Amino acid sequence: MGALGGHLRPPSGAFAPDGSGRDSMPLADAFVNLWHASIPAAATTVEVDGLCTVQVRDGLISRNEIYFDRAALLQALTTR
Numbered sequence: 001m002g003a004l005g006g007h008l009r010p011p012s013g014a015f016a017p018d019g020s021g022r023d024s025m026p027l028a029d030a031f032v033n034l035w036h037a038s039i040p041a042a043a044t045t046v047e048v049d050g051l052c053t054v055q056v057r058d059g060l061i062s063r064n065e066i067y068f069d070r071a072a073l074l075q076a077l078t079t080r
Contacts, residue, residue, distance in 0.1 A: 029056055031053075037068075041076035048068045050066060051068075053067075
């Protein structure tokens, strides 16, 4: 399992904004976490799915990026 060495296995829900991780996929020196979040926005709540990538170097998180489609969130924040 590369740099993770089988020791770092994200639990279900790890790193999800609201704790509702969908799945985790280990890579050679990283893992990908799929998640779902309910984001309060103005007078509504926006439901989004996304993923985060977590890269590990020397046993420490060296990079963490979060991706999700922000179109619904932008629409909710700009609609009057």
